[in-house]
Amino acid sequence: MNSSFRLMQIRGIPVEIHISWLLIFFLFSLSLAQGYFPLVIEGLNNQVYWAAGIVTTLLIFVSVLTHEFGHSLVAIKEGIPIKKITLFIFGGVAQMEAEPGSPKSEFKITAAGPLTSLLIALLTGALYYLALPPGEIISEAVFVVARVNLVMAIFNIIPAFPLDGGRLFRSTIWFFGRNILRATRIAVTLGSILSFAAMAVGFIIIFIYGDLWGIWLIFIGWMIYQAGQSSYSQLVFKQTFSGMKVSEVMSTNLQTISPDATLEELADNFLHYKYGAFPVVYGSTTHGLVTLQNMKEVPRDKWAHTTVAHILTPLKETMVIRPNSDAAEVMMKMATQNTGRALVMEENGELVGLLSRTDMMRFIQMHMVLGEE
Ligand SMILES: [Zn+2]
Known part of the structure; x- marks a missing residue:
């Protein structure tokens, strides 16, 4: 920061x-x-x-x-x-x-x-x-x-996770229940309840007693609520992907598109494969990524004469990850930087996979359903 x-x-x-x-x-x-x-x-x-x-x-x-x-x-x-x-x-x-x-x-x-x-x-x-x-x-x-x-x-x-009191509360439940994920969920739930109670009191102070100091309570409540939610998802990431490499969670059935393709062809690809994005590849060179969002910016009557090369999001360092990187770390980074997709590439530039937030969420859901008990 x-x-x-x-x-x-x-x-x-x-x-x-x-x-x-x-x-x-x-x-x-x-x-x-x-x-x-x-x-x-x-x-x-x-x-x-x-x-x-x-x-x-x-x-x-x-x-x-x-x-x-x-x-x-x-x-x-x-x-x-x-x-x-x-x-x-x-x-x-x-x-x-x-x-x-x-x-x-x-x-x-x-x-x-x-x-x-x-x-x-x-x-x-x-x-x-x-x-x-x-x-x-x-x-x-x-x-x-x-x-x-x-x-x-x-x-x-005060037992509002992630305040110290919330952590003491979590570690106590964790000690007796032996499940850190469940303990955290309980602690975060209690923290959220307390946060909303603080915010409610803040609103009462402002609107019934006319005292602007209530804003502080609303602010503090909101900060604690946010912090609780984010530390919970952080833990979920760590638990779900602990010890895993990017190559184990990425999707490998790659559908790429050529930079020379027209947007009409691209539209056909979107309709056919139902993916939200395609890596733009020519020969062995990856030029970037093209998403539905990129496409929306061009009026429909120009689709036949515009090529993918004109609208693609060029390859940036933040979009590229390595197959042997730590999956949990990469996912946390993607979540906090609001990156929807990353291209998985070898050191030599060879494209080997794609990692999207949707894949990641599906994986977490699956893990939670199948893995917890
Ligand atoms: Zn402290």
Whole structure:
């Protein structure tokens, strides 16, 4: 993602910041400097309020980062390397190189995050109540950090997958039921219910109480719902195609068309074979792909005089995959990049197969019906 930039590297783990974090950073500093601090301690210089606002926000930033490091360090101990940590609008994500292999491992890695936040809340809370002078702005700043960490610990254990709480819930069902797919489905369903409940409350707040803050609930609910759905399909891909090569799932009964063919001939091909696309091949060279969509752009009266070469989608690197690539990885990429079809080609350019999203969905469906029990 290029909307993130790298900030630093800690213990070999790259830390990235998503640009949405800058907005949150500003809003948080602003509301502390101009709203909260002047309210709890009166009569200070405006610069002091700003300094306190920015420092407190930085400390919250460090808290979020520490939460993610909590997950990361336990993950590494469990043998799962961390690709990177990204901080974005509502917190952070520690991206693991692989999913935990056992429910116990997932439970430990997940629990480490909220426990870290709780620990910071307890330490800063103790500092505030036992050590710092009351009525000072430093004390109030520490108190804000304590409460934000407490909220972070509590918010994260809401059982809405893929929040930490949802993962704890999933790993528990996974542990007792021994089926990760079913456990995930249950956890995602609960997560969706909670997400829709949050959104409903958001709408009630807006339309009945006239308070625009309800938008946040709708937004958070929607984000969690989306994230839950996508991690479920990711898992389905991984489970269905684990260990398989592209060559095992591609379709090999290739029907190609020549670039010299007219669109009338192409139309006959579509009607006859009922495929959504044809690779355009001349001799041993593959020129690209022609789809029904390409064809629609040309008026019917020009079909007899227009050749396939004029309308084809030229061969691009993103359309080409290798037969020995990992099927799950390729499919995930196709799904996220919204690629409908890919051409399977050998290093030397020889076309050996075609992989379409429709094939892929059919395969998953078949696997789910036949494979789960
Ligand atoms: Zn977490």
